[in-house]
Amino acid sequence: MKKKILIVDDEAINRELLKQIFESDYDIVMANEGREAIEAINKYKNDLVIILLDLMMPVINGYQVLQVLNANDTIKNIPVILITANTDMKIALSCYSLGVADIINKPFVAQIVRQRILNTIEMYKDKHKLKTLLAQSTQKLTEKEQQLELFYDNLIDAISNLVEFRDMNSGMHIKRVKGLTQILAKSYQKLYPDDGLTDDEVNNIVRTSALHDIGKISIPDNILLKPGKLDNNEWEIMKSHTTRGCEILTMLENVQDSHQYKTAYDIVRHHHERYDGNGYPDGLKGDEIPLSAQLVSIVDVYDALVSDRIYKKAYNKDQAYDMIIKGECGVFSDKLIKCFEYTKKVIELFSNTHQ
Amino acid sequence: MDINEFIELESAQERFMNNEDLYKKFLLQFPDRTLYPDLKKSLESEDISGSFEIAHSMKGVVLNLSLNRLGKKICEIVEILRKDALPDASLQKELSDAYEDTIKNINYIKDNNIKLFN
Numbered sequence: 001m002k003k004k005i006l007i008v009d010d011e012a013i014n015r016e017l018l019k020q021i022f023e024s025d026y027d028i029v030m031a032n033e034g035r036e037a038i039e040a041i042n043k044y045k046n047d048l049v050i051i052l053l054d055l056m057m058p059v060i061n062g063y064q065v066l067q068v069l070n071a072n073d074t075i076k077n078i079p080v081i082l083i084t085a086n087t088d089m090k091i092a093l094s095c096y097s098l099g100v101a102d103i104i105n106k107p108f109v110a111q112i113v114r115q116r117i118l119n120t121i122e123m124y125k126d127k128h129k130l131k132t133l134l135a136q137s138t139q140k141l142t143e144k145e146q147q148l149e150l151f152y153d154n155l156i157d158a159i160s161n162l163v164e165f166r167d168m169n170s171g172m173h174i175k176r177v178k179g180l181t182q183i184l185a186k187s188y189q190k191l192y193p194d195d196g197l198t199d200d201e202v203n204n205i206v207r208t209s210a211l212h213d214i215g216k217i218s219i220p221d222n223i224l225l226k227p228g229k230l231d232n233n234e235w236e237i238m239k240s241h242t243t244r245g246c247e248i249l250t251m252l253e254n255v256q257d258s259h260q261y262k263t264a265y266d267i268v269r270h271h272h273e274r275y276d277g278n279g280y281p282d283g284l285k286g287d288e289i290p291l292s293a294q295l296v297s298i299v300d301v302y303d304a305l306v307s308d309r310i311y312k313k314a315y316n317k318d319q320a321y322d323m324i325i326k327g328e329c330g331v332f333s334d335k336l337i338k339c340f341e342y343t344k345k346v347i348e349l350f351s352n353t354h355q
Numbered sequence: 356m357d358i359n360e361f362i363e364l365e366s367a368q369e370r371f372m373n374n375e376d377l378y379k380k381f382l383l384q385f386p387d388r389t390l391y392p393d394l395k396k397s398l399e400s401e402d403i404s405g406s407f408e409i410a411h412s413m414k415g416v417v418l419n420l421s422l423n424r425l426g427k428k429i430c431e432i433v434e435i436l437r438k439d440a441l442p443d444a445s446l447q448k449e450l451s452d453a454y455e456d457t458i459k460n461i462n463y464i465k466d467n468n469i470k471l472f473n
Contacts, residue, residue: 011412013381013419020372056411085415088437107418110372 002027004047008037008065009054014083014106018052021114034060038068041078048078049121053100055084055091063091066098075099079124081117083108153207160210163217167224167310173303174210176354180299181209183346187339188295197291201263205292208264212271212296215245227310242269242281266290271297274330286333298336301329306351317348358471360424361460367421368472375472382420383465386458390416398447407436425453 055062079101161171245268270293277285305320
């Protein structure tokens with residue numbers, strides 16, 4: 001089926017002249033004023049390759065038609081060429097600003113008009129093709145990026161699980177830490193919107209939270225797996241999993257983008273800091289401790305309390321909750337405690353369903 | 356009668372892509388159109404914006420038909436009206452003369468079935 005050209009002019013001579021130029025290659029639709037033109041555009045918009053529009057017409061004039069096409073974005077998809085006897089520069093400029101592709105003055109020379117109009121049709125065809133190609137490429141890239149991110153997440157989880165398997169018998173701790181960190185971070189966004197924690201940053205914190213104990217790989221079995229209390233010397237070695245984790249991360253720096261690397265580094269190093277400065281390894285105080293590490297630290301404590309460990313039995317969820325709120329496991333920021341209270345039920349549910 | 360004095364035949368032939376029938380169809384319709392009588396009435400009542408609209412339409416038709424003598428006059432009048440002024444009596448008279456002359460010539464072409472395009 002032939003594509004269509006819409007000719008809008010109140011003057012029959014103009015319509016016939018333009019029709020004659022194009023009728024061998026296109027179906028010609030004609031309108032003699034603006035209202036008719038808009039109806040034709042709505043009816044044929046998928047088949048129209050160009051609209052040839054006169055400016056001065058009775059009822060609805062060409063300028064008003066342009067305003068309508070501009071408002072409903074049609075002008076981005078179907079080129080409009082003004083064919084006008086009006087040579088006023090101001091009017092021409094305002095028509096260009098409404099999106100017309102070209103302005104041809106009347107009276108026109110058929111061959112020149114034909115060529116200019118065909119050029120515009122071709123240009124828009126190419127534009128549509130490029131737009132489609134770009135959309136397809138973007139889609140492909142997005143899919144690839146998602147695949148890469150998934151692969152990356154799985155890799156982080158796998159590395160983290162390798163470490164956890166030494167002293168635990170399932171990979172669920174990593175799943176719980178990630179899930180609970182997400183729950184807590186989302187509630188932080190909701191309760192403290194002014195702090196500007198973005199969705200991207202939350203995703204970043206959640207995915208890198210898996211790495212928090214990566215340094216434990218360097219703790220010897222006799223300390224990591226010791227059922228009883230650690231002596232001072234052993235405890236110091238145990239605490240060094242934070243700084244040793246950072247040494248491991250330093251080796252990975254080149255394969256990670258710097259922002260994720262920094263988040264991972266903050267979490268690995270500082271997830272045992274406490275808000276009053278009594279944590280380790282650096283004794284950071286208050287908001288010197290990165291928010292990412294604060295979020296993971298409270299989650300890590302909670303999960304340690306409600307899980308069986310080689311050196312202790314699990315506390316029940318209410319006990320664990322009370323211990324954290326009362327500061328028996330170290331001091332957390334008021335904001336984090338608020339988030340923890342706010343999400344108590346969800347945290348319990350998530351823990352229960354991820355054993 | 357030298358047709359080229361009132362029609363620029365070369366540009367008409369080009370514009371109508373050698374389609375003499377189509378050109379003649381519109382040319383011979385021209386005397387029946389009310390554009391000039393409407394413009395005259397509007398100018399007499401000193402309605403500038405109304406006159407501008409009619410004059411503008413008439414300019415389009417006249418130039419499309421390559422009626423160059425009439426075209427020159429109507430273009431002058433459109434520009435004056437565009438500036439919110441009325442054309443003086445002498446210009447209006449020139450327009451009237453050009454119009455009458457054009458109609459006379461068109462009727463001559465019609466009556467003698469004169470061939471226009473090469």
